[in-house]
Each structure stands twice: as C-alpha cells, then as structure tokens.
Amino acid sequence: MSSSTGFPLYRGDMRYRCLGCGKNHGIDELLYTCPDCGEVLLLEDASFDSLKKTPGKQWRAIFDARAADKTPALRGIFRFYEVMAPVLEEEDILYLGEGNTPVIEAAPALLRSVGARFAFKNDGQNPSASFKDRGMACAFSYLKALVRRHQWTDVLTVCASTGDTSASAALYAAYVGGPIKSVVLLPCGKVTPQQIAQPLGSGALVLELPGVFDDCMKVVEVLAERYRVALLNSKNSWRILGQESFSFELAQWRNWETKHLCVFVPIGNAGNVTAVMRGFLKLYHLDIIDSLPRLFGVQSHHADPVYRYYAAPEHSRRFEAVRVSPSVAQAAMIGNPVSFPRVKKLAEEYRAVGGERAFQVIQVTEQAIMDSMLEANRHGHIACTQGGECLAGLKEAKAAGLLDAAEYCVLDSTAHALKFIDFQNMYFSASLPAVFGIEPDPALTNRPGLLLTAEERQGMDEKEFVREAAATMARLLRLEART
Numbered sequence: 001m002s003s004s005t006g007f008p009l010y011r012g013d014m015r016y017r018c019l020g021c022g023k024n025h026g027i028d029e030l031l032y033t034c035p036d037c038g039e040v041l042l043l044e045d046a047s048f049d050s051l052k053k054t055p056g057k058q059w060r061a062i063f064d065a066r067a068a069d070k071t072p073a074l075r076g077i078f079r080f081y082e083v084m085a086p087v088l089e090e091e092d093i094l095y096l097g098e099g100n101t102p103v104i105e106a107a108p109a110l111l112r113s114v115g116a117r118f119a120f121k122n123d124g125q126n127p128s129a130s131f132k133d134r135g136m137a138c139a140f141s142y143l144k145a146l147v148r149r150h151q152w153t154d155v156l157t158v159c160a161s162t163g164d165t166s167a168s169a170a171l172y173a174a175y176v177g178g179p180i181k182s183v184v185l186l187p188c189g190k191v192t193p194q195q196i197a198q199p200l201g202s203g204a205l206v207l208e209l210p211g212v213f214d215d216c217m218k219v220v221e222v223l224a225e226r227y228r229v230a231l232l233n234s235k236n237s238w239r240i241l242g243q244e245s246f247s248f249e250l251a252q253w254r255n256w257e258t259k260h261l262c263v264f265v266p267i268g269n270a271g272n273v274t275a276v277m278r279g280f281l282k283l284y285h286l287d288i289i290d291s292l293p294r295l296f297g298v299q300s301h302h303a304d305p306v307y308r309y310y311a312a313p314e315h316s317r318r319f320e321a322v323r324v325s326p327s328v329a330q331a332a333m334i335g336n337p338v339s340f341p342r343v344k345k346l347a348e349e350y351r352a353v354g355g356e357r358a359f360q361v362i363q364v365t366e367q368a369i370m371d372s373m374l375e376a377n378r379h380g381h382i383a384c385t386q387g388g389e390c391l392a393g394l395k396e397a398k399a400a401g402l403l404d405a406a407e408y409c410v411l412d413s414t415a416h417a418l419k420f421i422d423f424q425n426m427y428f429s430a431s432l433p434a435v436f437g438i439e440p441d442p443a444l445t446n447r448p449g450l451l452l453t454a455e456e457r458q459g460m461d462e463k464e465f466v467r468e469a470a471a472t473m474a475r476l477l478r479l480e481a482r483t
C-alpha cells in the first residue's frame, strides 16, 4: 500500500464534478464553477470504487498505523491520503500542523447543567486558529502541484473573508512564498481586530470594502471569472476536500465507532457542513464506519437562510438569500451561502443512507450563542462564538426532543476563543450594540477589579504599597489570618 518511504502508492483519477449539469472536468486547471452551466463543483475520484476492494477493517488498520508515521506529509490531514486528494505527490504536500485537533469531553459540571453527553472538537487549535487551515492545506498543496507542473512564476491568490479564511490563506501563502502572493478582501469593520491582524502579520495585501461578506464575495467572484487569480474561498472545491478531514479524524478518535454519534457544526457559507457530510459518506461507502453520525447544522436567527430552507415543508422549499443582521457568530454571518447547492445535494445523499433524521438544521438566538460560549469557557473550554452557537444548538435540539438518551454529541468549535474575544469584552462591559439583541447575564459577566488607584499609590513608598495592596486584597477575599 505504501512506498519504502511510507508514502502511499495509490493514485486516484480526480475530476471536478458539476452539481448542475453533472459533467466532469479535468483537474489540470483551477476551476470554481462549471464552464458549461456555471454551477458549483465537487471533486470526485473516479476510481473511488477500486478502494472498496480493501475491506473496511484493513482501511482502519492503515489509517491507525499511519497515525504513527513520521513522514511530515502524512502527519496532518493527508493521513487519510487515499480518501483526500490522492493525486498529489509527497513533495507538493504542505503541512503547517493542521488537523489532529483534540476532542475534549465537556467538563463534568457543564455536562450536568446541559444534561447531555458531549464534547468539543477544538478546531481552534489549528495553526491559524480555525478549521479553515484544513481546507487551505489541501488547496495550497494542489496549487503547489500546479505551480511545479506549469512552472508558473507568479500566482496571485485572492479570497473574500469573514476573517478566518483570510488569516489562513495569508499564512499558507506566506509559508510557500516564491511565486505565490496573497490578497484578501474583507468587509470593513466586520472582522475582529485579531482576525485582521493575522493576514497583516503574514504580509498579505489586505483590502477592505464597505458592506458585508456577501458583497466582498461577489467582487472576488468577478475577479476570478475575468482575471488570472487563484480563488481560495470555499467555492474552490480543493478546500472542501481538505475539510473532510474533520470527519475522518473524529471517526478515528471514536475508534471508528459512529453509532449514537451526533455532530453539530455552524453553517455560514456552508462549505464546512458539506465537507463533514462528504467525509462521513466516504468512510461509510468504504465500510470504515457502519453508520452515519447524525449531523446538526446550526444557524443564528440573524443569518439563517439554510435553516429557513429546511424548515419549510418539502414541497414548498425554495432557497432564498437573506439579508443578515449583525451576529456574534460573525464567521457564519452569511446570507447567501455559496455552497448551498452542495448542501442540498449532500443532504439528499446523507438522508438516503441515514434517514430523515440524519441531517437537520437548527436555529438559535444571538443571546443563546453568547451565553453558551461564555458558559462553556467558564468550564475550561476555549470555544469561539461559533462553538457557542453549536452548544446553543445542542440545547435547542435537546429541548425539542431531537436527541436520544444514548447519543453522544461532538460540537465543532471552529475557531479559537481568542479570535472573537471582543464580543466577550463587549458583553462583560454591557456595550454590545443593541442590534445584537443580547442582554448580559450578570452571572456570566466578569470584570477586572482595581485594588488601589494610581492616586492612592502616589505618596506610598514600596513597602507601604505592598502592605496596603495585600491588606486590601485580604479584606476583599475575606481571608483569615494565619495563627
């Protein structure tokens, strides 16, 4: 199965498959939409069925053995090479430490208060602190392969972003360097200071436009259509492919036991939820897992086009983009998800195997998102607002009777808490703008306390100051004197 260096020998026959007209297109160029009908694409391996000759049990053994492999190219998402992008060569694979993010069981007190068994998969523990690195590692590896093959000397990568895509794209572009340059387009004032600092620090050209993400997306789409640029939004199906690794890792973490497993993911541009479904479907078709986990997509009531679509009765479902209102789950604040056609297609496939309950979409309030994130983090987690959105979704699913007692839920905390820390700051200082509709809960609020003012310190010598500060602190904490 592998060469003497440990790198897999299998090579697939990958092509873009159009979700509109069904045509296949070769992967020797970077396509985002079908040249014939304009619909979005997914990457498929035409020889996937040949992988079925290997029993599921053997695949599990291969992937488990590879977890100990020392080949850098196989340490991250490409551990699952044969079901990932089995057309890339070892020299093209880019590894910056993405993937293999931990699944952390909810703290005991949090388990009790929520009343369901669950864990967070901390995708904020990726190199740029969000799950976007999974897709970027794959997209950049493919780009490197193209650059090598065509000997390109100049490649401009562009993306529109709610913050994390640009942070990730800029990081990977900076690492590869050489012919690859990064340009990112952000909605002005709709990205956190941490997120804007990331592409700046990586040396990318950072451009802003007034408006929301959906506006920026339209602009880069025009660029990608008319000019020679490499688009790194999830319209780029190489990103979807890399993000499937979330499902592979989770199944492996559970020792390939996926019965009674539920997964919660936030939905923004809907690339991630597509990838998670595809990942599990691949494992299922190769007999690596014997049942599909149930998947819950979660959306805020301020940006919920996918929820609305599935909430309508089946015969009257029609997709309509929504105008978003500000959301603390800012990375998912998208009214016209580019990957909606992918979700629709994958949800059909997913439900055909796992039944109607295998894929559901839940709507939560801004208040529940914020409160849930703070609650999680007060219990030792590092959930971002989108992770809080997943926890709010879990509570909602439980309240609606959608969960069975035997089920175990894994919540995708898609980024690190620190990226969205300004929402916490605003909540704690009761300064969240009214449009969010969030009332801070005093029980979840926390503020620093000043022991002595600068004026009080003035005029004290060092000894007095230390004595006074310690005494004030002891009074505040009602400490008992040592006897």
Ligand SMILES: *Cc1c(COP(=O)(O)O)cnc(C)c1O
Pocket: 130, 131, 132, 164, 165, 234, 266, 267, 268, 269, 270, 271, 272, 273, 331, 332, 384, 386, 414, 415
């Ligand atoms: C991008 C992003 C999302 C939304 O994912 P989609 O694939 O666009 O649905 C959610 N959370 C975080 C932290 C993100 O960066």
Ligand SMILES: [Zn+2]
Pocket: 018, 019, 020, 021, 022, 023, 034, 035, 036, 037, 038, 039
């Ligand atoms: Zn087509």
